[in-house]
Amino acid sequence: MKHTYTVTGMTCNGCRSSVEKALNSIKGIEAVVSLDPPIATLLMKDHIPLVQLQETLSKAGKYSISMESPTDTISETPNELPIKSCCSSNKPQEKSTVILPANAQGKYYCPMHCEGEKVYDKPGDCPVCGMDLVKAPELNIGKTLYTCPMHPEVIQEGPGSCPICGMDLVPMEPTESEENKVYNDLVRKMKIAVVFTVPVFLIAMSDMISNNPLMKIMEASKWNWVQLILSLPVVFYSCWMFFIRAYKSIITWNLNMFTLIGIGTGVAFLFSLVGMFFPDVFPNEFKTHNGTVSLYFEATTVILTLVLLGQLLEARAHSQTSGAIKELLKLAPTEATLVIDGADKVISIHDIKKGDLLRVKPGDKIPVDGKITDGESTIDESMISGEPIPVDKKIDDSVIAGTINGNKSFVMIAEKVGSETLLSQIVKMVNDASRSRAPIQKLADSIAKYFVPIVVVVSVLTFFVWAKFGPEPAMVYGFINAIAVLIIACPCALGLATPMSVMVGVGKGAQSGVLIKNAEALENMNKVNVLITDKTGTITEGKPSVEKVFSTNNDDDSLLQSIASLNQYSEHPLAQAVVNFAKAKKVSLIEVKDFEAISGKGVTGTVTNKKVALGNKKLMEQVNAAVSAELENQIIAEQKLGKTVSYISVDGIAVGFVSITDAIKPTSVEAIKELIRQGVEVIMLTGDNENTAKAVAQELHLSSYKAGCLPEDKLKEIKRLQSEGKIVAMAGDGINDAPALAQADIGIAMGTGTDVAIESAKITLVKGDLQGIVKAKNLSHAVMKNIKQNLFFAFFYNVLGIPIAAGVLYPFFGVLLSPMIAALAMSFSSVSVIANALRLRSLKL
Known part of the structure; x- marks a missing residue:
C-alpha cells in the first residue's frame, strides 16, 4: 500500500x-x-x-x-x-x-x-x-483537558480561564462531573455575591427615600463604611477572578471583555476608596449635599454580581451545546458478555480483545464493532445513522458499537475495540470539529482585535465631553457614563457567535449520521454548486451480484472457475460478486500466478497456464485481446439494460463476459432531485462503460455524466471545474476515489466505504447514501444562517448600546443608561448568542 x-x-x-x-x-x-x-x-x-x-x-x-x-x-x-x-x-x-x-x-x-x-x-x-x-x-x-470555546488552541489540565479572552475553560471531552464542578463553583460564588450585594444596593438606594430611615440609625459616613465592608467579599472573593483576567489581558495585550469590566469596576471601586479616605482631593461637583463624596460601592458590587450571573448562565447554556457529544458518550455500554468455553462471563468493555466472541442479549447495547457469527436479530441503529427504521441483521452482517439489539439474542466476534470503534471515531471527529474555526470567524477576530481599544477611547472621550459640556454635576455625569460605556461593550458575544453555532451544528450532524471533519467544511458545504458522484456504492447499493457468465465456447463453468480464481485476490466489490457467484455454484477455486490489479481497468493473471484477463474494454485494449462483433453486440445489449459488464479474455482472445447488476439506492433519485432543486449541478463520473452509465443517468435524470473514468480522470475533471470558479463536492466510497476526494473543495465519503476514502474526506455519511448530502447541505445552510444572526446580534447590540451608554439620547429625550443596567445587558448579550445557537438542536434535517 x-x-x-x-x-x-x-x-x-x-x-x-x-x-x-x-x-x-x-x-x-x-x-x-x-x-x-x-x-x-x-x-x-x-x-x-x-x-x-x-x-x-x-x-x-x-x-x-x-x-x-x-x-x-x-x-x-x-x-x-x-x-x-x-x-x-x-x-x-x-x-x-x-x-x-x-x-x-x-x-x-x-x-x-x-x-x-x-x-x-x-x-x-x-x-x-x-x-x-x-x-x-x-x-x-x-x-481531563480543558480548552476555550473561543480559542481552541488553548489546552491545559484542569479548569481555569482562557489567557486570551478570559472565558472559563471547558472540558475537551465533556463529562457531567467536570461541568457540574465548574457550574457549582459559580453557583456558590453567586450566592455569596448576592448575600453581600443586596444590602449594599439597599443602603445606596435609601437616599432616594424621603426622610431616609437609615439616617436615623447612624450618619452617612458610617453607612459608607458598612458598604465598604460588605463589598469586600464580592470584590475580593466572588468576582476577584474578573480582575485577574483583566490584569492578564492587559499585560499580554489580549484585550477582551474582562479588560473593560476590570477597568470599569476597578475605577469605580478605587474612586470610592479615595473618596472615603481623602474626600478633600475631589471638587464639590463629586460631593453630596451632606458634604461627603458620592461613592460607587453599590455600582461596583451590582455590576460584578450581574457579570457573574452572566457567566453562570453562560456556563449552563454552554454545557447544553456539547449535549450531542455527551449523548454519544452515553451510547457505549460499560459491560459485555464474553462467550468462553461455551459459558457466558460478564466482563468490562475495556477488557474486550479482538477476536473475542460476545453474546448480545435482547435489549442490550452492542459493545464493540464486529460481525454476527451465530443467530440473527433486528438492530436499532438510529443513534448512529439517524435513520429510525430498525435494520435486520444475520450471520456475517456487521454490527456497530452503541446500537441497540432487538428482541433476539446473537453471538458476534469483536473486530474493532476501544478507540477503533465507529462510535469512538465519531466522538473524536465531533470533538475535533466543534473546536475548529470556520473561515467566517476571521471577520469577528479582525473586529475584536481593535474593539476593546476603541471602546476605552470612546469611554475616555465620553468623560471629557460630559465634563466639558454636560449639566451639573458634569464630572459625575461624565464619570458614570464613561463606566457605562466600558461595561456595556461585550466582545465576548462577538467571539462566541461562530464557535457556539459550529459546536451545536456539528453535534446535530453527528446525531443525524453526518460526520463533519472541521468547521471549514461545514461552512463551505453551503457554497457547493457542483456535486461529483461515483456510481458503484454511492448511487448504487454497492452490493453487486452476478446475473450470468456467458462463454462463446459454451463452457461457462470452466470460465467461471478461471475468473473466480483470479478475483479471489482482488478487494473490488465486483470481484467479490464473482467469487460469491462461483461459491454458490459450488465451483472450486484454483491457483493463480502473476496476478495483477490494474487500477480502473480490471485484473490479469495466469490460470492453468493460460493468460486470463477480466475487466473493461480498456483492459482488453491493453492486453491486445480481439473482441468479435457478435460478442460486442451482446455486451452492448446488456449494458443498455443498466448492467455492468466485464470482458473475459483468454490468451489474447475475448471469449465471454460477466453481467453484473447493482441496484440503485431508493434514496438516490430523491436526493439528486432535491440537490438539483437547490441549484446544485450533479455529475456522475464512473469507471463503467458508456451504455451502462447512460442508462443509470437517464433513470436518475442527471444532466451530465462521464463514463470510462480512471482515478486520474476524476481528478482532472474536478480541477477543471475548480478552474472555472466552481465549488466542487465529491462523493465516493472506494480507494480509487481518494485522490478526487482530497482534491475537491468538500470530499464526502460514504461510511460504508473504505478507510482510505473516509480519511481523505471532510464529511462522512454514516449510512452511506446521497440523502446524507442533502442533510449536510441543509445543516450547513442552517448553521451559516445562525452564525450570521449571531454576528448581527453582536454587532447591532454594540452599535446601539455604546452610544446610548455614552449619553447620545440625553439631549433629546433625557435618557441615560445606568452602569448597572449596562452590566445586565452585557451579561445577557452573550447568553442570547448561545441561546440562538441552541435553536439548531431542534433543526429537522
Missing part, C-alpha cells in the same frame, strides 16, 4: 535526508521524501500507525508527520499536540495549526508559536516575542 504524508520541521536538504533515512529504518517501509513540497511517500507491506512514524522521526530530530496539510492539521492520535499559531512567520495563512511531536509533552513552547515546533525544557520567555513560555499538556489517559 502507498500513503502520502506531510512532514514539518525540515529546513534544508540535510533535514530531508535525515527524515528519509529515519523512515527507511522502519521495517517494511520504502520512503521517498521531498523538501518542496515537504512530502513523504511511503510504500508499506503492512499498515504502520502514524504514532510509530512520529516516534521514529522524533528520535531523528524535531520533525513531525501527519496525514493532513500543514495549514489544517488534526492530530490522528492522542500523542500529538495540536497548537494553533497566531503569529508564526509571514506565511499567507493567518492562522495555522502546528502539531507538536509526541516527545514535546510536558515541555515548554511559545503560545504564539514564533519558532514553529521548537520546545524548551524549562519555563522562561520566548526569545522572539517575549511572551511567557507555556507547558505542553501531557495527554495521559485519565486526565
